[in-house]
Amino acid sequence: MCQDCGCSTNSEVRINRLDGVTGEVCSVNAGHDHHDRLFVLEQDVLEHNDILAEKMRGYFKGNSIFAINFVSSPGSGKTTLLEKTITGLADEMDFYVIEGDQQTLNDAQRINETGAPVVQINTGSGCHLDADMIHRAVHELEVPNHSVLMIENVGNLVCPAMFDLGETKRVVIVSVTEGEDKPAKYPLMFESSDLCIVNKVDLLPYLDFDMEKLKNHALSVNPDIQFVEHSAAHPQSEWFDWLRCHAIVANLSPNGE
Amino acid sequence: MHELGLALRIVDIATEHAQRNKAGRVTELELIVGAFSGVMFESIRACLEIAKKDTLLDDAKIVIEQISGRGQCQNCSADFEMSGLEDKCPECDGANPSIVGGKEFQLRSIRVA
Numbered sequence: 001m002c003q004d005c006g007c008s009t010n011s012e013v014r015i016n017r018l019d020g021v022t023g024e025v026c027s028v029n030a031g032h033d034h035h036d037r038l039f040v041l042e043q044d045v046l047e048h049n050d051i052l053a054e055k056m057r058g059y060f061k062g063n064s065i066f067a068i069n070f071v072s073s074p075g076s077g078k079t080t081l082l083e084k085t086i087t088g089l090a091d092e093m094d095f096y097v098i099e100g101d102q103q104t105l106n107d108a109q110r111i112n113e114t115g116a117p118v119v120q121i122n123t124g125s126g127c128h129l130d131a132d133m134i135h136r137a138v139h140e141l142e143v144p145n146h147s148v149l150m151i152e153n154v155g156n157l158v159c160p161a162m163f164d165l166g167e168t169k170r171v172v173i174v175s176v177t178e179g180e181d182k183p184a185k186y187p188l189m190f191e192s193s194d195l196c197i198v199n200k201v202d203l204l205p206y207l208d209f210d211m212e213k214l215k216n217h218a219l220s221v222n223p224d225i226q227f228v229e230h231s232a233a234h235p236q237s238e239w240f241d242w243l244r245c246h247a248i249v250a251n252l253s254p255n256g257e
Numbered sequence: 258m259h260e261l262g263l264a265l266r267i268v269d270i271a272t273e274h275a276q277r278n279k280a281g282r283v284t285e286l287e288l289i290v291g292a293f294s295g296v297m298f299e300s301i302r303a304c305l306e307i308a309k310k311d312t313l314l315d316d317a318k319i320v321i322e323q324i325s326g327r328g329q330c331q332n333c334s335a336d337f338e339m340s341g342l343e344d345k346c347p348e349c350d351g352a353n354p355s356i357v358g359g360k361e362f363q364l365r366s367i368r369v370a
Binding site for chain 2 (some may be wrong): 015035037038039040041042043044045046048125127128158160161162184187188191217219220221222223
């Protein structure tokens with residue numbers, strides 16, 4: 001058994017029901033071979049991922065780790081945002097980073113320059129991170145208690161929406177150069193996110209971008225989503241304040257110290 | 258190539274159940290795909306046809322039931338079908354209904370021989 005999170009690597013364990021088999025229903029339906037047996041499984045295909053994600057969620061909570069899953073399309077400014085966050089809040093928080101890309105160590109190398117411990121997951125042809133990858137990365141990174149774990153997902157607004165990583169909060173980043181109808185085009189991603197960072201707002205004077213429309217599109221699929229506006233070019237307290245507020249909540253010990 | 262990975266996972270789950278119950282082959286597989294599950298219906302069928310080759314599911318008939326999105330209005334409690342996550346209540350025009358159906362992506366059953 002894993003000493004850190006209790007995961008079991010014992011594949012010989014079997015859980016047996018008293019009726020002998022799992023979900024067996026005897027069936028003599030016409031049109032089927034009478035040797036056919038029907039098994040009603042009703043098994044969620046992503047069950048394996050979801051169970052592991054919940055285990056990770058419990059592990060993060062139990063160890064006061066504030067885990068954030070950053071999702072966006074490629075080029076939204078995720079890595080720069082992480083760089084600025086780490087350097088800006090280095091005195092206040094301990095940051096650990098999991099980078100996700102199909103290929104290269106480029107983003108991990110950039111994060112490494114900030115001094116934050118980082119591992120890079122290369123998915124090959126994979127288009128998203130999943131809970132199993134995060135589980136392995138967390139062991140590799142040896143994330144300690146009371147730290148902030150930033151997971152930079154593969155740049156993709158479609159597939160990562162389906163995969164729970166066990167994160168404490170999911171943050172979707174949209175840059176103002178992407179157009180205000182992004183939430184309407186990719187509703188599942190915005191529906192599943194807690195915070196929307198509208199990035200590169202320093203470029204607004206050069207664009208015909210309607211901030212209210214963006215927010216309304218996002219709110220129409222997720223009325224609880226919050227917003228912060230951000231630019232790496234200028235100091236922005238809004239994002240740092242959101243992070244401070246939620247990190248405090250996540251890092252409270254059971255005794256409320 | 259997202260749906261191929263999901264198809265491989267489905268084949269694994271079905272194979273595991275068949276083997277656990279000492280069956281030699283899977284003759285039919287029934288899948289439920291909800292409209293809000295994020296899974297492309299056509300793509301998952303095509304990928305399953307590829308993924309099942311040379312496995313216990315090689316001859317299996319693939320049956321896929323599509324489930325439409327369903328919402329419940331938080332204002333008037335009306336239950337209604339939804340085609341998009343941004344749909345409003347057809348009774349009272351209330352926004353942001355609770356999503357009560359359409360997120361399913363489930364291996365409902367297998368037939369084995």
